[in-house]
Amino acid sequence: DGGITQSPKYLFRKEGQNVTLSCEQNLNHDAMYWYRQDPGQGLRLIYYSQIVNDFQKGDIAEGYSVSREKKESFPLTVTSAQKNPTAFYLCASSMLGRVGGYTFGSGTRLTVV
Amino acid sequence: AQTVTQSQPEMSVQEAETVTLSCTYDTSESDYYLFWYKQPPSRQMILVIRQEAYKQQNATENRFSVNFQKAAKSFSLKISDSQLGDAAMYFCAYRSAIQGAQKLVFGQGTRLTINP
Numbered sequence: 001d002g003g004i005t006q007s008p009k010y011l012f013r014k015e016g017q018n019v020t021l022s023c024e025q026n027l028n029h030d031a032m033y034w035y036r037q038d039p040g041q042g043l044r045l046i047y048y049s050q051i052v053n054d055f056q057k058g059d060i061a062e063g064y065s066v067s068r069e070k071k072e073s074f075p076l077t078v079t080s081a082q083k084n085p086t087a088f089y090l091c092a093s094s095m096l097g098r099v100g101g102y103t104f105g106s107g108t109r110l111t112v113v
Numbered sequence: 114a115q116t117v118t119q120s121q122p123e124m125s126v127q128e129a130e131t132v133t134l135s136c137t138y139d140t141s142e143s144d145y146y147l148f149w150y151k152q153p154p155s156r157q158m159i160l161v162i163r164q165e166a167y168k169q170q171n172a173t174e175n176r177f178s179v180n181f182q183k184a185a186k187s188f189s190l191k192i193s194d195s196q197l198g199d200a201a202m203y204f205c206a207y208r209s210a211i212q213g214a215q216k217l218v219f220g221q222g223t224r225l226t227i228n229p
Contacts, residue, residue, distance in 0.1 A: 031215050033215075033216065033217075035219075040122065040221060040222075041221060042117075042119075042204060042219040042220055042221040042222050043204065043217075043219040044219075045216055045217075045218075048215070048216055050213060050215065058216065088156065090158065092158075094215055096213070096215060097212070101148050101150070101160035101163060101206075101217075102158070102160075102217065104157065104158035106155075106156065106157055107156050107157075
């Protein structure tokens, strides 16, 4: 079955460490997205990519980095520059040119310890 | 920039009753898409319903329907015959119709509780 896989489901990070969240899709979708979810704030866009080797900053890109070396993969690195990284992170994908919602992954809960 | 506002952080309804969740948005564009997503306790995001701004007819999906008021920039979700499985966070979202502009802008969410 096609879908989006995020791993790990839970992740713990020590302060000052970088950590990478994985997002893989086998839907042949062109575009991929990373959102951060905090209580009471909905989902906020971190980064998105519409084609391989290209990506754009979203509304809250500071302290994060991404790469898009393959169409199927869009990993997110939470760097030590991100001051408040504890949150729920959702990855999504969509087909360009089609009207529809996104397909979402099941999310990664990141906790700084 | 577009914004989406959900003014009801929490709502509750008796099972089998009808509930309406509110959403307003701000945009200068004339063509766009609106969505309602459901996020149950599993935290998996599920598309409930979508509306194209150029369509005057309100979208309907089984027990879910919307009241789309383009001039008022309002997009409310009505859930009829509420069921226990409808309990979830509900997010309203906006997407521009400009080619290539695929990103969704979400509201803050409304937590819906169903009382048995």
